[in-house]
Amino acid sequence: MIRFIVSNRYRVISHISSWINHSTRVNRIYQKFISEIVMLSYFRCVMEEVVHIRDIQKAYTTVKALKGVTFSVPRGSVFGVLGPNGSGKTTLLGILLDVLKADQGSYEWVGYSEPHQARQQIGSLLETPNFYSYMSAADNLRISAKIKGRGEEQIDEVLKLVNLFERRDSRFSSFSLGMKQRLAIAAALLGKPDILVLDEPTNGLDPVGISEIRDLIRQLNHSGTTIIMASHLLDEVEKVCTHVAILRKGELLTTGSVLDVLNDEDRIELDAADRKALMSALSRNSSLKNLREDGVVQCSAVDGYTMNQINQYCFEQGIVLTHLVKKKRSLESKFMEITQS
Amino acid sequence: MQWMIIEWYKLRKYTAFWLLVGLFAGLFLLWNFGLSRSFINMGSGPAKLISSSYSFPSVWGNMGFVYSWFIIFLSVFVIMSVTNEFSFRTHRQHVIDGLRRIDFLHGKLMMVFLLSLSATVFYTLSALVFGMLNGGGNPLDEINKVAYVFIYTLNYLTLSALLGFFIRRSALSIILLFAYMMFENSFGMFINWRFETQIGNLLPLQSSDELLPWPMLQSMKSMVPGKVVKSISPVVYFGFSVMYIGLYYFLMRRKMLKTDL
DSSP states (O other): OHHHHHHTHHHHHHHHHHHHHOGGGHHHHHHHHHHHHHHHHHHHHHHTEEEEEEEEEEEETTEEEEEEEEEEEETTOEEEEEOSTTSSHHHHHHHHTTSSOOSEEEEEETTOSSHHHHHHHEEEEOSSOOOOTTSBHHHHHHHHHHHHTOOTTHHHHHHHHTTOGGGTTSBGGGSOHHHHHHHHHHHHHTTOOSEEEEESTTTTOOHHHHHHHHHHHHHHHHTTOEEEEEESOHHHHHHHOSEEEEEETTEEEEEEEHHHHTOSOOEEEEEESSHHHHHHHHHTOTTEEEEEEESEEEEEEOTTOOHHHHHHHHHHTTOOEEEEEEEOOOHHHHHHHHHHO | OHHHHHHHHHHHTOHHHHHHHHHHHHHHHHHHHHHHTTSSOSSOGGGOSSOOOOSTTHHHHHHHHHHHHHHHHHHHHHHHHHHHHHHTTHHHHHHHTTOOHHHHHHHHHHHHHHHHHHHHHHHHHHHHHHHHHTOOSOTTTTTHHHHHHHHHHHHHHHHHHHHHHHHOOHHHHHHHHHHHHHHHHHHHHHHHHHHTSSGGGGSHHHHHHTTSOOTTHHHHHHHSOSOOOOOOOHHHHHHHHHHHHHHHHHHHHHHHHHSOO
16 A cells, blocks of 8 residues: 555645535545654655664674664765675665575565666665776766666756767777776766765766766755765765764664764864963863863863863963864764774 | 667777687688588598588588587677676776666667677578579478577677676687587586486577587488487477576576676
């Protein structure tokens, strides 16, 4: 029933609208109407996510690559799947794209009754770019477009987007690693997909290319594309992701919005000519905690306690600050803390 | 239809495809032309190893036998076509892009089927032309050889595809195909000799080989004194060939659907 609602959502909505229009029959249809509203609410709740992953398990002989991973990806997010090498990121994406078979568990691309229909609508780049070496960039994209059921008219457009239009007739074998990666991204962008699945999308790109792809990801996300991205480049993830799932040795350690995962307070750095007096004064302030000395004095503040208040407090204690900086906690430090704990 | 278009996109720019198909067709025609004009001789008089009779109906058998030598070019092409997908990892990419695993397999097998059909049509037209140029006889006599050629081709090419799907490396698959052909031939002959039977002829490739036998075999057999072993009907060989093709399909299907790509 739920699957029917999801796949026929527009029909369900118009059905309800037509009922509302026949207001003279309100009493008779009241109960049905309420039940439809309940179903619609459920449907809206479901549609807020693009994929549900439930208890996915996968083993390679004796090594357990995934140990019951469960999470959902919110629609419209840039969802980073993070983890050190061998944590199961690519295995998880491989299962979602049906190139690997899960030993247990399931996944569901919301709104699609058949997984292959979902894959046709999703733009994906998994591990290395996979193309025929003896064919040109344009011919390779022609095959991708055919499989995805897209028109060939978009090929030039996506090649321009990744700066490969001038090389469209060159053989794939003549491309550098960065160009191959760009072509794979072009293939993923065919048909303006609602969802992009990218595994290490900036692999092999030079700094300019990395920046361009990062901008492209942001731009696509702003236009409503949901992006699921696996990466071990934390800086990259921190710059573009809105949500993360952190994996270690096949286990899901945490998941949520980047703000929630990094919900720890910001770090404040202070210094003064008399550091001992500063330490002593700060230790008496109940709004400050985690006080320590590491080159400078570091601490964190409770919610709502501002930098102005800290400065004023120190001044009232007779201490003139020579250094006062608020530093945001990096994803890297949080990641290290989570994966090493 | 979509699978066929996708396969055609891959083939039309693939040099090895045109080269191997060209070698198959060109050498087949040249060899038969040489035999029919007696430019090529193997033995002479009654000890002639290959008949140079190209009139109907013997043209069907003669050309069918010569055809069976050159099928190896198409087998090598099928292996390369399948293993290319694994070496370029495009089999994964196709599935990622939305092709169902079974559709990927069916695309390849449809290519094998159409290649077998085209090769059979080519054989049929060639035999008709050679038969008409060399006069005499009814073209419809032994026309059943056309069906035999088709099933022979399908058997060899499907086995080649199976090797490609399981071995995934072109050089190794080609070597294994040649090795298996030699092994099976020797093993079948050994079984036939050891047990004074023809069961050895029912092995996967031999069952199809028996559909396109050496035309001089029967006359040579009659020259050799000794116990005559009851021969198996071509219908049985045909049935076994079809059964093996079904078995290859089952194994490939299982592999594609159950394993990681």
